[in-house]
Amino acid sequence: MKFTFKALIYVVAFTCFFSAAKAQIIVPDSLRIGLGASIASTTGNSFGVGVNKAIGDDAKSAYNFGAGLALNVDVPVFSSMYITASAGYMSFFKSANASKSQQAITNVPTPNFNTIPLKLGYKFIIGNRFYIQAEAGETLLANKAQLYAMYGNAFTWSPHIGLLFPLKQRHRYIDADLRYESAETFYNDNAKNNFWALRITYSFNL
Numbered sequence: 001m002k003f004t005f006k007a008l009i010y011v012v013a014f015t016c017f018f019s020a021a022k023a024q025i026i027v028p029d030s031l032r033i034g035l036g037a038s039i040a041s042t043t044g045n046s047f048g049v050g051v052n053k054a055i056g057d058d059a060k061s062a063y064n065f066g067a068g069l070a071l072n073v074d075v076p077v078f079s080s081m082y083i084t085a086s087a088g089y090m091s092f093f094k095s096a097n098a099s100k101s102q103q104a105i106t107n108v109p110t111p112n113f114n115t116i117p118l119k120l121g122y123k124f125i126i127g128n129r130f131y132i133q134a135e136a137g138e139t140l141l142a143n144k145a146q147l148y149a150m151y152g153n154a155f156t157w158s159p160h161i162g163l164l165f166p167l168k169q170r171h172r173y174i175d176a177d178l179r180y181e182s183a184e185t186f187y188n189d190n191a192k193n194n195f196w197a198l199r200i201t202y203s204f205n206l
Contacts, residue, residue: 030206031076032203034071037201039065040067040198047063049191062103066090070199071087083122089142092113118137121134130161131164131177133159133177135158137156150187151187154185159180162176172202174202175201
């Protein structure tokens with residue numbers, strides 16, 4: 001069964017409608033917006049494209065680290081529970097292994113791996129500051145042609161843990177979270193695009 005971002009939107013919308021119809025909503029907060037940045041470290045040797053290595057070889061991925069911008073929106077539903085939406089732009093930079101990686105093409109510079117993740121999810125606040133979050137959606141490949149990719153989008157899922165640090169000004173926070181993110185392949189193989197990322201955002205209530 002193929003997952004799509006549109007299908008995920010329908011599932012979340014239905015869940016919200018059903019919850020509102022069955023129980024009284026206790027909203028302890030208002031809509032919250034966060035703007036910030038992420039840094040990432042890829043995992044494994046197949047980030048960017050599947051690795052087909054010869055016996056005895058140790059093929060490497062061209063990408064080890066990335067950075068980007070982040071936008072997230074938290075909509076309160078119940079006490080300590082939020083529906084979340086996030087978008088961003090992540091660029092994974094070519095590493096020292098780029099010239100001899102699986103992605104290398106003779107006499108062609110290896111481009112950065114640029115993605116636009118779009119996700120929806122749930123966030124649960126534990127206590128006053130700590131939270132856990134789960135998201136799913138799709139990642140768009142911003143430079144598909146440069147990377148010779150077959151697909152321009154891939155199903156993506158991501159669990160988070162994080163902390164909110166209240167600032168002196170009311171309803172202003174520094175939001176720091178650590179997430180593991182996995183996107184399906186953009187090529188005709190079974191590879192995954194997995195990475196760990198640290199996100200820091202300035203968040204405020206409307």
